[in-house]
Amino acid sequence: MAELPPTHGPASRAAALATAYISHRHGSPGHGWVLRDVRRARREDIDGIGHKYHLEFVLEDIFEKDSTVNCTAEVLYHLGNEKSAPDVQFTIEGELENTDEAHNAFYNRIQSLKKELEAENIPDSYGNVPPEMQPIRALAWAASGYVIWQNSTENTKYQLAQIKHVKQVKRTDEYLEFDYVILLHENVSQEIIPWQMTVLWHPQHGIEVTQNSCQPKHALD
Amino acid sequence: MMYLLFFTLFIWIQEKHAFILPRDEVLWALPKTDKQAEDLQSFLNTTEVILWQPVVVENIQKDQEVHFYVSASNTNRIKAGLRQLTISHKVLMRDVQGLIEKQTLNDTANPRSSSSYYENYHSMTEIYHWMEEIVRVHSDLLEKIYIGSSYEKRPLYVLKLSKRQGNPKSAIWIDCGIHAREWISPAFCLWFIGHAIHLRERDQIMTTLLEHFDFYVMPVMNVDGYEYTWSKPSNRLWRKSRSSHSNSGCIGTDMNRNFDAHWCGHFPLSFHLSPVRRDQPCSRCKHLSGRGASPNECYETYCGPYPESEPEVKAVARFIRDHKDIIKAYITMHSYSQLVLFPYSYTTDKSKDHDELESLAKKAANAIRRTTKKIYTPGPGARTIYLAPGGSDDWAYDLGIKYSFTIELRDTGTYGFLLPSAQIRPTCIEALSAVREIARHVLQNL
Numbered sequence: 001m002a003e004l005p006p007t008h009g010p011a012s013r014a015a016a017l018a019t020a021y022i023s024h025r026h027g028s029p030g031h032g033w034v035l036r037d038v039r040r041a042r043r044e045d046i047d048g049i050g051h052k053y054h055l056e057f058v059l060e061d062i063f064e065k066d067s068t069v070n071c072t073a074e075v076l077y078h079l080g081n082e083k084s085a086p087d088v089q090f091t092i093e094g095e096l097e098n099t100d101e102a103h104n105a106f107y108n109r110i111q112s113l114k115k116e117l118e119a120e121n122i123p124d125s126y127g128n129v130p131p132e133m134q135p136i137r138a139l140a141w142a143a144s145g146y147v148i149w150q151n152s153t154e155n156t157k158y159q160l161a162q163i164k165h166v167k168q169v170k171r172t173d174e175y176l177e178f179d180y181v182i183l184l185h186e187n188v189s190q191e192i193i194p195w196q197m198t199v200l201w202h203p204q205h206g207i208e209v210t211q212n213s214c215q216p217k218h219a220l221d
Numbered sequence: 222m223m224y225l226l227f228f229t230l231f232i233w234i235q236e237k238h239a240f241i242l243p244r245d246e247v248l249w250a251l252p253k254t255d256k257q258a259e260d261l262q263s264f265l266n267t268t269e270v271i272l273w274q275p276v277v278v279e280n281i282q283k284d285q286e287v288h289f290y291v292s293a294s295n296t297n298r299i300k301a302g303l304r305q306l307t308i309s310h311k312v313l314m315r316d317v318q319g320l321i322e323k324q325t326l327n328d329t330a331n332p333r334s335s336s337s338y339y340e341n342y343h344s345m346t347e348i349y350h351w352m353e354e355i356v357r358v359h360s361d362l363l364e365k366i367y368i369g370s371s372y373e374k375r376p377l378y379v380l381k382l383s384k385r386q387g388n389p390k391s392a393i394w395i396d397c398g399i400h401a402r403e404w405i406s407p408a409f410c411l412w413f414i415g416h417a418i419h420l421r422e423r424d425q426i427m428t429t430l431l432e433h434f435d436f437y438v439m440p441v442m443n444v445d446g447y448e449y450t451w452s453k454p455s456n457r458l459w460r461k462s463r464s465s466h467s468n469s470g471c472i473g474t475d476m477n478r479n480f481d482a483h484w485c486g487h488f489p490l491s492f493h494l495s496p497v498r499r500d501q502p503c504s505r506c507k508h509l510s511g512r513g514a515s516p517n518e519c520y521e522t523y524c525g526p527y528p529e530s531e532p533e534v535k536a537v538a539r540f541i542r543d544h545k546d547i548i549k550a551y552i553t554m555h556s557y558s559q560l561v562l563f564p565y566s567y568t569t570d571k572s573k574d575h576d577e578l579e580s581l582a583k584k585a586a587n588a589i590r591r592t593t594k595k596i597y598t599p600g601p602g603a604r605t606i607y608l609a610p611g612g613s614d615d616w617a618y619d620l621g622i623k624y625s626f627t628i629e630l631r632d633t634g635t636y637g638f639l640l641p642s643a644q645i646r647p648t649c650i651e652a653l654s655a656v657r658e659i660a661r662h663v664l665q666n667l
């Protein structure tokens with residue numbers, strides 16, 4: 001196992017992927033996680049299987065800058081098979097804050113809307129996010145974590161750049177459904193990639209991306 | 222007076238959410254002939270607009286910009302009228318209500334000393350006005366140097382900040398806005414000038430630095446791209462220049478891959494011959510992975526058809542080459558990811574000054590940590606991010622400017638390119654502490 005400089009490209013890309021994965025698994029309308037600092041990184045080259053990164057890093061909450069958690073993760077990129085998503089296993093030190101109350105409030109607010117919610121450009125050009133759109137953004141943050149995990153390779157680093165458009169879809173069951181078009185920023189190629197995703201959420205059952213697909217760039221014009 | 226009033230306004234454009242009504246706007250028009258000037262006079266006399274510049278309708282002349290305020294209910298009618306008169310025009314500011322509300326808070330006698338001006342993002346048009354105004358008011362310290370024009374023929378200016386004590390001094394170069402969407406970068410250059418002008422007496426280090434150095438500050442290098450990101454929300458994340466070099470339908474060159482420093486790396490010829498069209502399916506994202514520069518004009522890291530193909534890059538390179546004996550440090554501001562980078566980016570090999578540059582980058586990052594507690598990561602470009610040939614910092618370094626740095630400002634991805642304006646101030650304060658640290662080291666090693 002080789003020790004890697006934690007600040008160098010390969011370690012920070014693997015840590016960004018682990019962060020996306022954790023955001024997906026633990027994200028919600030009340031929380032989102034962003035990578036603050038990579039403390040330690042090691043790489044194991046497993047013959048015929050792939051590269052496995054052993055990482056120690058710190059995440060911060062996108063809403064509360066002072067709220068941080070220490071994590072460890074193992075990320076395995078499969079050799080020669082960019083089609084299959086990397087394997088990620090992680091542990092979080094301590095307990096994550098309970099936000100059931102905020103979740104229920106958000107759920108009830110959306111359920112009580114007379115007309116389906118619809119919005120665009122979150123954040124706007126100047127970085128503004130209207131307070132009532134914060135949970136919508138956090139939900140997209142968590143859902144994009146799934147898309148990022150599914151599409152990452154050892155040479156990519158994705159981040160949610162902006163929600164281009166979001167529209168609530170009326171359902172007959174208890175779930176909330178949102179149809180998003182998001183923009184992902186890929187740090188190595190510097191591309192901005194539009195992505196469509198359909199997201200289900202329920203305070204008790206969590207988040208699920210039921211469908212997602214990359215969109216051609218001119219779809220935005 | 223009306224003209225001054227115009228300068229007191231901050232630009233705080235509220236973007237259109239689905240549920241927000243149309244806003245009042247300030248329009249810009251430019252009559253190109255005497256006939257058009259006359260037409261515009263009578264048109265504005267018969268419509269409900271408030272003239273901002275010039276002060277009265279009678280003073281409208283050909284080739285002189287006209288700015289006027291239009292209420293939301295009239296904007297479409299006024300624009301249609303201007304179109305009919307074939308007078309070129311555009312929107313200078315949106316959501317003026319917000320601006321008007323804040324306007325009265327300002328010190329109208331010396332509007333640009335208002336620190337809140339520097340805590341907002343400004344359009345290209347406004348930045349041009351700002352340069353004109355600040356150089357006029359502070360002619361003892363500032364000089365505006367025209368170094369060329371952009372692909373779309375906008376002027377390119379460098380501000381020379383100098384205490385003018387006879388002998389030519391050593392200089393430090395700072396440029397901002399190489400990449401259009403990184404709005405925090407031009408905001409830093411404006412802030413830096415504002416700080417130097419208004420606060421230098423209170424900042425002992427700045428005072429000392431100005432005794433020994435001139436600063437060449439280029440507030441926006443990619444003027445066309447920056448203007449484009451302001452034109453509508455869907456253009457906000459544009460990165461490249463706005464030049465066109467082929468008929469592929471793809472526009473723009475990555476200016477930070479267009480410098481003559483191992484330009485565009487090595488690619489097989491076939492790569493050049495098979496342009497990817499912009500309607501190519503998304504799978505192309507994966508094919509791109511690991512490439513820091515591309516010879517394909519449809520990609521965000523397109524290096525251009527040849528080194529310095531971009532007039533903006535050529536103008537900057539020429540200016541720096543002409544002043545290379547006095548320029549002792551090259552600093553270029555980007556965003557986002559909170560890094561202090563130094564050469565090389567085009568190779569993972571260490572430069573001959575690696576150890577000194579690394580220790581200085583660490584000192585700069587520590588200065589930031591002391592200032593705002595933010596973590597900036599120091600490191601050589603290629604290892605810290607990825608291999609990227611054709612960058613300005615590598616070019617400046619190979620030219621002989623040893624102290625060459627790229628600073629990637631806030632944040633680490635929470636807002637990315639869309640950094641809220643509330644973070645302009647802390648970001649600029651921490652970046653200034655890094656610049657001071659670098660300048661101080663250069664001073665000790667002159």
Ligand SMILES: [Zn+2]
Pocket residue numbers: 399400403477554555556
């Ligand atoms: Zn940049």
